[in-house]
Amino acid sequence: MSLELRKVQVKDVVLGKENRFADGILFIDTGELETLIMEDQRIRSVSFDLARPGESARILPVKDVIEPRAKLEGGSTFPGMLSEKMTAGGKGITYALKGCVVTTTGPIVGFQEGLIDMSGPGADFTIFSRYINIVMIIDKHDDVNPHEHEEVVRVAGVKAAQYIGQIAVGCEDYEKTVYEWPAIGERYAMYPELPKVAYVCNCMSQGLLHDTYFYGRDTKKLIPAMVSPLEFMDGALVSGNCVSPGSKTTTFHHLNNAVIDELFHRHGKDLNFVGLVLNPMMVTLKEKYRGAMLVAELVESLGVEAAIITQEGFGNPTTDLMMACKNIEEKGVKTVIVTNEDAGTDGMSESLPDMVKEADAIVTTGNSNATILLPKVDRVIGKLEDIERVTGGNVDSIKPDGTLLVEIHGIMGSHNLQGNTLLTAITV
């Protein structure tokens, strides 16, 4: 398996009446895009806006963030999401638009939607403040129930990302990276002097706004599976607008999985990246036992010495994380786990609700309960009042002077558990 990623740098975006990419400027025909999105008859209206880095702007409630992408030879960028026909991800040539993202917002579906500040202290806590946000505001018809509402915005998001990605297809100015993922025997035989390493990616599979989609299939219907990292990079995984904003693994995070990036970066130098296991984390104890058992069996079958386990969500998924860690360590495979912590607003509480003694190597992406005061901004895209209902906010979040007191939990991807953030916590 071989994937060529053509990374196209987008310097600016213009919303208008034509589709064109020239000199780093992306022109989008929003009329045509609107027609495409409105094909879903559950949608009442859709509109578009832009938020640029450094601008005094706040977007909320954000559901998902997606990097615009398209395949050179056509076909689905997010296979299984938009068509019946299945093509495998991780092959051929894919255009990835860097510097901009599609951000979905609109009336709130649930409590799990977050905010993005484009400037000020809040901007430091989200990687999305660094990108031009092409914001898509989607409103649904009254009779569309919460589960369908989530599906509507999820599908609209990837549709828009593919549509916008296609605008840059054929562009000559790109940076090329070719990723190889040979057959398992060849991978195993590579770099015999280097330690063999696997990656276990936990993903949420727990219902409304707690789901992940693999080739369009709800991961609640999946058991742990060996997946190619190239499939991750090429749209096989789509976020079901998962989990609370701070710990949310958006579709952008799946496409740009920080652990996969780093493992490829060190592949052949410090380690041999041999395999990846996707572990859906479900609600019942029996499912958790089954998942953790199968994950350890799959990791063992890869013949690796060590594994990194990343997390999504917190609370009951911490038990999945700890069980996987314990089971894998008991196979004689060394682990490092990546998790956030909930140490209370004062930072004085125990950090995690579950722990095993085998978890002796933990990378923390920060205390999600820590609060931050965000200044008033010039422009809100979406609805500020929704902060009162989402994770990280409460009825006292909006202060009389217009400032916003939230836990960093409320900021999109603030403590992303795939390690795609600089945030960490220390004890003082």
Next chain:
Amino acid sequence: MKKVLFYTNQFFGQIGGEEAAYTEPQIHEGPKGNANAFAPQLKDAKIVATILCGDNYYAENMETCRAFIREQVEAYHPDMLLAGPAFNAGRFGIACADACAFVQEQLGVQSLTAMYEENPALEMYRKSIYIMQAGKSAASMTKDAKRMADFANKLLAGEPVGLPKEEGYFPKGRRINVFAEKNGAVRAVDMLLAKIKGEPFETELEISMYDKVQPSTPVKDLRKAKVALLTSGGIVPRGNPDHIPAATAKVWGRYDLSGMTRLDAGDWESVHAGYDPVYANDDPNRVAPYNTMKELEKEGIIGEVYPYLCSTTGNSTSVADATRMGDEMVRQLKADGVEAVILTST
């Protein structure tokens, strides 16, 4: 010129050894005993007086000693209390740390002490005061006095305090967020490679082991017992009158259910952000099974169902907040004669 009050024991105050351990607290003008090792190293600050007290006396007469310290603070108006270092001396450690915690918490005076890492006073007081690392015995007095004086100068000058490792104090146990130079994924790979090679590495989060909750003894006769329903599933009256947050709740609600035999859809809702609430909103009894409880009461299996629902959202709730809310609920339930509880989670 800032004023420092010094605290030491009979031994380092040069009164005597174990035979003088019951010496009552006394005050001396200026530095006395080991306070002289600190005095020349303080910048723009001087030791105005030294409190001396026998270790046994302090340990057995804490209130008297605190009252004595209070008098001295009121007389000298110090900017700081410097105590110790206590090395590995248990009773001296407790006296130093207690004196520091007292002046800091009760009198608002900055304080600083030091001791060896195995001194039992460390775990008792580290959360509330600065305790610096000191040697095991008085052999390290000169070195420890220097480090304490340096940090005292910093505190007195109001300069920003560095991290525990940089300054040499024991972490107080508070987790704070900082931005690292490398992202979490890069740090994870670095840590993994060190672990594979058997090189030293430092976990970013220490393993904590929790108290195991001992199950209570069984209810003697359920047919006569008053049983309450509690949930961390965030089921509240529609409109969420107590504004219980979707996550990180620090409050819980108690809702009157008298006259009801079930929680009716539409009257109750889930405000919990940690699970799919659609099915709970369709039938709130799925999360808080009050209907089943009432049926069991009707059948005589349960003596009486407590006519209130105690509810909060157990979602990203810190262990400390959860423990406190649990204590609060239990106090209320015990006062109301509840003998057993069914606690539903999500």
